Amino acid sequence: MNKNEISKNAKKVWMLLCDNSHWDYSKLREESGLSDTDLSAALGWLAREDKVQFDPYCDEPSVFLSVNVYIG
Numbered sequence: 346m347n348k349n350e351i352s353k354n355a356k357k358v359w360m361l362l363c364d365n366s367h368w369d370y371s372k373l374r375e376e377s378g379l380s381d382t383d384l385s386a387a388l389g390w391l392a393r394e395d396k397v398q399f400d401p402y403c404d405e406p407s408v409f410l411s412v413n414v415y416i417g
Contacts, residue, residue, distance in 0.1 A: 346386065354379055354387035362397065362410045369405040 357377055362368060368376075374384050388408060391397040400407040 346383070350383075351386045351390050354383050355390040358384065358387045359391060359396065359410075362408065365410060367400055367403065367407045367409045369403065369407050371405065373408065 354377075357379070358373065361373060361376055370384075374381065377384060377387075379387065388397060392399075396411055397408050398411045400409065
């Protein structure tokens with residue numbers, strides 16, 4: 346696995362998350378077709394860029410898009 350592959354997988358996950366709903370991890374893995382390792386790396390990439398957030402109140406880990414608004 347390299348950075349280009351992780352970036353490509355992150356884009357695939359991003360496109361799935363664009364429906365603005367909360368996705369549980371297993372559903373996201375199923376729909377993306379990515380392995381656990383690839384999906385985790387992609388989510389880590391998106392989290393590092395502040396593009397996703399994780400919902401701590403769900404029974405199963407859940408992820409959704411993060412909306413950052415900067416007023417400057």
